[in-house]
Amino acid sequence: MPDYETHEYDVLVIGAGGAGLRAAIEASAQGARTALVCKSLLGKAHTVMAEGGIAAALGNVYEQDNWQVHFRDTMRGGKMLNNWRMAQLHAQEAPDRVHELENWGALFDRTADGRILQRDFGGHRYARLAHVGDRTGLEMIRTLQQHAVHNGIDVFMECTISRLLKDGDRVSGAIGYWRESGKVIVFNAKAVVLATGGVGKAFKITSNSWEYTGDGHSLAYWAGADLIDMECVQFHPTGMVWPPSVRGILVTEGVRGDGGTLTNSDGVQFMFNYITPYFASETADTIEEAERWYDDKRNNRRTPNLLPRDEVARAINSEVKAGRGSPHGGVFLDIASRRSAEYIRRRLPSMYHQFKQLADVDITATAMEVGPTMHYIMGGVRVDADTAQSTVPGLFAAGECAGGMHGANRLGGNSLSDLLVFGRRAGLGAAEYAGNLRATPKLDQEALDGVVKEMFSPFDHGSAAENPYTIQHELQDTMHTLVGIIRNKSELDEAMVQVRGYQERAQRAGVEGHRQYNPGWHLSIDLKSMLTVSEAIARAAETRKESRGGHTRDDYPDPSPEWGKVNVVVRQGPGGDMRISTEPLPQMPADLQALFEEAH
Amino acid sequence: MVRTIMRVFRGDSTGGQYEEYPVEVSEGQVVLDVIHTVQAEQALDLAVRWNCKAGKCGSCSAEVNGKPRLMCMTRMNLFEPGATITVAPMKTFPLIRDLVTDVSFNYEVAKTIPAFKPRPPEADGTYRMMQEDIDRGQEFRKCIECFLCQNVCHVIRDHPENKPNFAGPRFFVRLAELDMHPLDTVDRLELARKDAGIGYCNITKCCTEVCPEDIHITDNAIIPLKERVADRYYDPLRWIGRKLKGK
Ligand SMILES: Cc1cc2nc3c(=O)[nH]c(=O)nc-3n(C[C@H](O)[C@H](O)[C@H](O)COP(=O)(O)OP(=O)(O)OC[C@H]3O[C@@H](n4cnc5c(N)ncnc54)[C@H](O)[C@@H]3O)c2cc1C
Ligand code: SF4
Ligand code: SF4
Ligand code: FES
Numbered sequence: 074m075p076d077y078e079t080h081e082y083d084v085l086v087i088g089a090g091g092a093g094l095r096a097a098i099e100a101s102a103q104g105a106r107t108a109l110v111c112k113s114l115l116g117k118a119h120t121v122m123a124e125g126g127i128a129a130a131l132g133n134v135y136e137q138d139n140w141q142v143h144f145r146d147t148m149r150g151g152k153m154l155n156n157w158r159m160a161q162l163h164a165q166e167a168p169d170r171v172h173e174l175e176n177w178g179a180l181f182d183r184t185a186d187g188r189i190l191q192r193d194f195g196g197h198r199y200a201r202l203a204h205v206g207d208r209t210g211l212e213m214i215r216t217l218q219q220h221a222v223h224n225g226i227d228v229f230m231e232c233t234i235s236r237l238l239k240d241g242d243r244v245s246g247a248i249g250y251w252r253e254s255g256k257v258i259v260f261n262a263k264a265v266v267l268a269t270g271g272v273g274k275a276f277k278i279t280s281n282s283w284e285y286t287g288d289g290h291s292l293a294y295w296a297g298a299d300l301i302d303m304e305c306v307q308f309h310p311t312g313m314v315w316p317p318s319v320r321g322i323l324v325t326e327g328v329r330g331d332g333g334t335l336t337n338s339d340g341v342q343f344m345f346n347y348i349t350p351y352f353a354s355e356t357a358d359t360i361e362e363a364e365r366w367y368d369d370k371r372n373n374r375r376t377p378n379l380l381p382r383d384e385v386a387r388a389i390n391s392e393v394k395a396g397r398g399s400p401h402g403g404v405f406l407d408i409a410s411r412r413s414a415e416y417i418r419r420r421l422p423s424m425y426h427q428f429k430q431l432a433d434v435d436i437t438a439t440a441m442e443v444g445p446t447m448h449y450i451m452g453g454v455r456v457d458a459d460t461a462q463s464t465v466p467g468l469f470a471a472g473e474c475a476g477g478m479h480g481a482n483r484l485g486g487n488s489l490s491d492l493l494v495f496g497r498r499a500g501l502g503a504a505e506y507a508g509n510l511r512a513t514p515k516l517d518q519e520a521l522d523g524v525v526k527e528m529f530s531p532f533d534h535g536s537a538a539e540n541p542y543t544i545q546h547e548l549q550d551t552m553h554t555l556v557g558i559i560r561n562k563s564e565l566d567e568a569m570v571q572v573r574g575y576q577e578r579a580q581r582a583g584v585e586g587h588r589q590y591n592p593g594w595h596l597s598i599d600l601k602s603m604l605t606v607s608e609a610i611a612r613a614a615e616t617r618k619e620s621r622g623g624h625t626r627d628d629y630p631d632p633s634p635e636w637g638k639v640n641v642v643v644r645q646g647p648g649g650d651m652r653i654s655t656e657p658l659p660q661m662p663a664d665l666q667a668l669f670e671e672a673h
Numbered sequence: 674m675v676r677t678i679m680r681v682f683r684g685d686s687t688g689g690q691y692e693e694y695p696v697e698v699s700e701g702q703v704v705l706d707v708i709h710t711v712q713a714e715q716a717l718d719l720a721v722r723w724n725c726k727a728g729k730c731g732s733c734s735a736e737v738n739g740k741p742r743l744m745c746m747t748r749m750n751l752f753e754p755g756a757t758i759t760v761a762p763m764k765t766f767p768l769i770r771d772l773v774t775d776v777s778f779n780y781e782v783a784k785t786i787p788a789f790k791p792r793p794p795e796a797d798g799t800y801r802m803m804q805e806d807i808d809r810g811q812e813f814r815k816c817i818e819c820f821l822c823q824n825v826c827h828v829i830r831d832h833p834e835n836k837p838n839f840a841g842p843r844f845f846v847r848l849a850e851l852d853m854h855p856l857d858t859v860d861r862l863e864l865a866r867k868d869a870g871i872g873y874c875n876i877t878k879c880c881t882e883v884c885p886e887d888i889h890i891t892d893n894a895i896i897p898l899k900e901r902v903a904d905r906y907y908d909p910l911r912w913i914g915r916k917l918k919g920k
Contacts, residue, residue, distance in 0.1 A: 114722070115780065116818055117730045172799055178789035178854065180807045180814055187801035205811065211729065212814060223788040230780075253769055282724040316701020322727050427727055430746055432701070542713035586718035589685065590770040593717030 077257035077525070079516075082108045082227075083507040084500070085247060085262035087234050088289065090118035091210075091492030092472025092499070093268030094217035095170075097226045099500025100266070105507050108260060109221070110229045110249070112284050116218050119270050119282060119473075120492065123210025124325035124423065126192055126202025127493070128486030129167035133184055134191045135199035135370075140164040142198055145668050147487060149351075150196040150381045151451070151480020152622040153637060154302065157661040158458035159478040163487070163494050170493035171203050179216040181205055193330040194485040196381040198355070200330075200370075202486040207325050207421045213489060232258060234288070235598060236524045237265060237296040237468065240514035244296065244467035248524050252595060255588020257525055261516050263507035266461075266499045267293055267454060267470040268492075272606045274545075274599075276447035277553035280312055280323035286599040287606030289474035293454040294605060298463040300643040301476040302452035303606070304613035305623040307483055308558045310335075310385035312446025314403035319431045321446040324406065324424060326485040328441075329378045331420050332367060333408035335389070336440070337397040343404070344377035347388035352380055367411075383482040383622050386445040390558050393444065403444030409437055445558055449488065450606075451479040451623055452613070455642070460502035461495050467506060467514070471499035477640075481622025531583045531597035538583025541596040548575050548600075548607060556611050561628040565615040572611060576604045608651060613641045616653050674699055677749070678757040679711055681719065685770045691759065692716075698749050704760065705733055705744035708772070720771035728885060731819030735772050736761045741821040741883045763824040765833075779820055782840045785868060786847060791856040806855045813850035813894060815886040816843065822880035822890055828873045840869035842880035842890045849894035852901065866902045871895065 084100040086093045089111035101107040111118060130143040143164035148155050171189065175181065181203050182190040191200045205212040221228075234249035238259075246261040269289030273281025294300055311324040329335070337343045345363075348356050356377050357363040363376035378385075389404050399405055408417055414437035418425050421436070428434040428441060453476035454463050461469045472492045479487060531538070555568035579600045584593035619633040620626050639655040646652045674697045683692045694711045705723055712719040724730040726745045733744040738752070738759050752758055766774035794800050822842040828835050840848075848865050851857050865871045874895055881890045888894070 113724055113730075113732065114776070117724045117732050119724075121730045121817075122725045122727070175800060176791055176794075178791075178851075178857070180802075180810050180854070182811075183802055183804040183807065187803050188799065205814070208729070208815065211817065215814065215816075219783070219789065222784055253773075253775075282726070282730075284724065317699065318702040318706045319726075423729065430728070430748070431703070540713075540717065542717065546713075584717050590720040590773050591718040592712065592720060 077259050079259045079261060080108060081513060082106045082260060082262045084108070084264045084266065084503045085110065085260045086266040086268060087247065087292070088118070088268030088270060088472070088474070089115055089228070090120035090268060090270055090472060091213055091217060091489060092496040093118070093266070094214070094221050095493050095496025096266045096268055096471055096500035096503070098217065098221050098224055099497045100504040101224045101226050103501060103504035105504040108227045108229060108262070110232050110234060112233045112252070113231065115228055115230050116214055118214065119284065120210045120214045120489070122282070122323070123213070123489055124207040124323065125194060125327040125330065126204030126209045126486050127167070127171055127213065127489040128194070128197060128201050128484065129171045129203055129490055130164060130201060131168050131171065131189060131191060131203065133188045138199040138201060141668055143167070143201065144665070146197050147484060148480065148669070150484040151482055152632065153480065154305070154621060154640070154658065155480030156458055156477030156659055157665060158659065159495070161665065162458060162498070163478060163491055166494045167490040170490065170497065174213065174216050174493070177216050177220040179212050181212070192327060193379060194326055195329065195379045195385065196484040197486065202330070204327070206419070207327050207423045209489065229258070233595065233598070234292065235528055237292050238516055238520060239296060240517065242466055243514050244465060245514035245516055248521055250528060253590055255591065255594070257528070259516065259521065261513055263510045263513050264467045264469065264503035266503050267468070267474050268472045268496065268499070269474045271450045271473045272603070272610070273447050275548060275552050275603045275607045277549040278312065278321040279447040280309060280321055281447070286603045288599070288602045289470065290453060290609070291602035291605040293463055293465070293468065293470060294609070294643065294645055296465050296468060297645060298465045298468055299455040300452060300609060301455045301640040302481070302613070303450070303609040303643055304617050304641060305451035305481045306447065306610060307382055307449040307451060307623045308386040308445040309448035310382055310389050310445055311406055311443040313432065314399070314442050314444045315401035315432060322427065322431070323446065323448065324441060324443050325421070326382070328406060328408050328421060328424060331408065332411040333406050334376070334378050334411070335385070336405045336407060337392045338399060339397060342378070343392050343397070344380065344385065344388055347384060348377050348380070349384060352384070356380065381482055381484060386558060387625060389445055399442040401442050403442040405440040406443045407440035409439060414438070449473065449483055451481060451483055452476045452610070459498065461499035462502055462506070469499040469503045471495040481624060528598060531594050534581050534583030537581065539578045539581045541579070541582040541584065541593055541600055544575050544579055544582060544600060545596060545603070548572070548603065552607055552610070556607075556614060558625060560614050560624070560626050562615065565611050568611045569608065569615070572604060572608050576608070579604055609643045612651060612653050613643055616641050616655070675754045677707070677755055679707055680757050680759040681708070681711065681771070682761045683716070683719070683771055684768065686768055693757070702749045703745055704737055704747040704749065704758070707749060708744060708760065720769070720773045722773055729817060731817030734763055734819045734821050734824065736763060741825050743819060743821070743885050746885060763820070765824045765830045766820075776820055778836060779818070779823060779841075779843065782844050786844065786851075786864070787859050787861060789851060789854065789857050790859050792858050800856060802855050809853050809893065810850050812888055813846045815888060816846055817886060818843065819885060821883045821885065825879045825883050827877065827879065835870070835873060838868075838870045839873050842874075842895065844869060845871060845874070845898055846888060846890055846894045849898045852898065862902055862905055865898055866906055871899055871902060874899070
């Protein structure tokens with residue numbers, strides 16, 4: 074039995090992106106002894122990569138904007154599958170959270186009268202995204218990080234949590250390892266906040282980094298918490314497609330927000346052919362009206378280039394399938410014809426840089442080639458909207474790993490605001506819960522020993538070991554081809570068979586060498602959570618027999634009113650088997666429902 | 674596909690050596706892609722840091738053919754096809770393993786910089802700031818904390834003993850940013866002079882040359898900061914002189 078260190082805290086926050094940092098700041102401000110753990114170095118979490126902006130109804134550019142309009146856009150964008158209470162709190166509190174960042178030193182781009190500037194984004198009725206060029210996430214994470222450093226939070230960097238620990242029904246802490254030394258570390262905590270982000274690394278073409286292995290989703294699931302909406306996966310319409318090595322890297326929606334249009338190989342603005350009845354009343358149906366909208370937003374309807382992401386991604390997918398794609402299997406995204414080189418370089422500096430350096434393309438002169446890339450998971454840990462507590466006492470979740478807020482499809486910009494609103498609420502909820510517990514729950518020594526043994530097993534497989542990288546690559550292929558943008562029963566069934574095969578092989582995944590900073594070993598451990606979320610996604614997708622938002626079935630191409638009333642819930646059965654059920658959505662009160670009945 | 678030899682440093686704090694890995698390089702690949710190929714096929718335990726693969730997180734800093742660079746933004750076609758490429762960890766920081774170094778020095782320095790403290794807001798509870806007043810601050814806030822500037826600065830690269838007395842270019846950028854922030858109220862000039870040791874910098878500009886974010890570290894951050902420090906502490910006359918010249 075290897076030695077390990079144990080740390081005791083009131084609140085343990087797992088994940089140091091926007092959600093985790095905001096949660097830790099809040100818990101600590103409430104007087105809770107707080108630890109913050111992350112797999113990478115501090116400041117490198119996914120949040121740093123966010124580009125376009127933070128959605129908040131500040132009303133700085135359009136004073137008609139308010140939380141009700143933002144709430145309505147969010148619910149409609151999510152195809153009404155959202156937890157209404159989360160969407161309401163989010164829309165109401167996002168403006169305060171953005172101003173708070175400014176109080177902590179953030180420098181957002183300004184309007185002419187010196188207020189925070191807001192930009193257009195898909196599915197948002199008004200220009201709503203507070204931003205800094207196209208590096209908003211960097212501004213956000215640095216501001217939070219710099220604020221947190223002075224708040225007495227203990228940070229454990231490059232430390233990976235492998236399992237949560239429980240005392241009876243309650244959470245009692247977590248166990249993990251230091252990446253640098255491979256040594257075991259144990260946390261004994263009254264409350265745990267999960268803020269681990271998403272699952273993108275289970276897919277082949279993704280905008281996500283190596284960290285996105287679905288750890289938080291799996292940690293919660295293994296601890297007995299419910300996951301919801303796991304079938305709802307967002308494919309961002311615009312990822313890079315060429316050269317192959319950069320395939321999937323994100324091209325911000327800000328390109329379209331700032332005037333970019335999508336065309337196919339015939340030079341046609343094809344989005345006009347994909348306006349669904351659901352959005353028809355608010356979308357321009359002629360090029361003339363769409364063109365006028367850029368300068369006169371009051372009297373014209375929005376360009377279909379800015380329909381929500383699920384709509385645009387499916388449209389691009391269809392154009393490519395119909396043989397109207399670009400040379401490398403995408404479509405064209407052109408901002409150079411509308412905007413000056415100076416404008417593009419000022420508003421979209423990192424896109425300019427990224428294309429220039431990685432693809433030899435000058436976006437101020439030529440169109441980009443873009444195509445869908447797996448970007449975000451709407452599904453996640455089921456939480457109480459007000460406190461962010463999961464179905465396991467003492468376990469909280471916020472940010473991308475939590476479910477409900479975005480329903481079947483997330484609007485751009487609504488994640489960064491989600492991180493702040495629910496990060497803060499999770500920090501509050503966890504601190505309050507911890508404050509009400511008299512004693513720290515006990516660590517279960519037997520469970521702990523079992524986890525340690527499993528963690529080190531990849532070193533025991535010798536030459537018969539499976540290469541973890543190979544299993545990961547095969548899994549990514551499976552998820553991409555069989556559980557991608559368009560799904561059907563036979564492919565999903567096949568995906569589940571394949572995933573089970575990988576699960577079996579992953580038990581023998583092995584590495585050579587020692588425990589010190591050994592990425593092959595780390596991946597062998599991460600595979601377990603990647604496979605758990607892959608199974609959950611495939612099974613939930615098989616269950617929902619309709620198409621809605623980020624879940625499209627060609628064997629059930631339409632939304633169904635019945636399926637629109639339920640969440641698909643994933644939880645672990647007593648024998649460790651995965652159980653799927655459907656449960657009714659929380660009921661929206663009448664005053665909010667009225668917002669959807671008003672003439673638009 | 675072009676066959677290339679990657680010469681990669683393998684080792685830890687106790688020592689190490691370069692090892693050669695032959696790999697096939699395909700179109701458009703960057704150094705980080707090729708390192709990943711080596712890792713997946715030949716050296717499963719090769720240690721390397723990365724996250725975004727798009728020049729946004731500052732994780733993948735290393736020395737490629739002796740030059741400090743982000744591996745994810747270094748295209749393979751920068752080099753002669755088929756030439757051997759040498760990849761080494763950053764030299765200024767203690768080695769953990771292979772290409773991964775212990776950059777905790779930077780996180781320790783960050784803690785010593787007093788927090789931002791804003792003036793009171795306008796009557797409506799928010800702030801007004803003009804874009805032209807924050808342009809410079811936004812340039813500094815592009816910093817992705819890749820620490821390549823810290824790595825290349827000879828004050829600590831060649832003299833590790835200076836580390837306790839020298840914050841390094843990354844943190845001069847941070848100090849300058851706070852100093853020019855329209856809302857901030859804290860005076861950090863004494864810190865810049867004394868604990869951060871800005872006087873050690875002799876404006877070689879090596880830091881500016883390696884900054885992947887094109888921050889003009891020396892011209893826009895260090896020199897103005899040095900002048901502010903000099904004005905205050907050493908030379909009130911020069912301050913008057915500059916005022917008269919209208920600079
Ligand atoms: C390229 C890109 C651009 C985007 N642009 C926008 C945008 O403009 N606007 C917007 O609203 N959204 C955007 N998004 C989405 C948004 O950035 C993410 O959804 C959001 O940042 C997730 O934040 P988080 O706090 O939930 O997790 P992250 O920021 O991903 O942080 C996760 C943290 O958890 C840690 N972690 C994970 N597993 C473990 C473990 N087992 N043990 C310990 N620590 C662990 C990680 O180390 C990390 O610190 C973008 C996403 C991408 C990829
Ligand atoms: S200019 Fe100053 S800080 Fe920059 S590398 Fe030279 S000595 Fe170091
Ligand atoms: S200033 Fe430039 S080189 Fe230095 S850490 Fe920041 S981004 Fe890297
Ligand atoms: S991996 Fe993020 S900068 Fe290279």
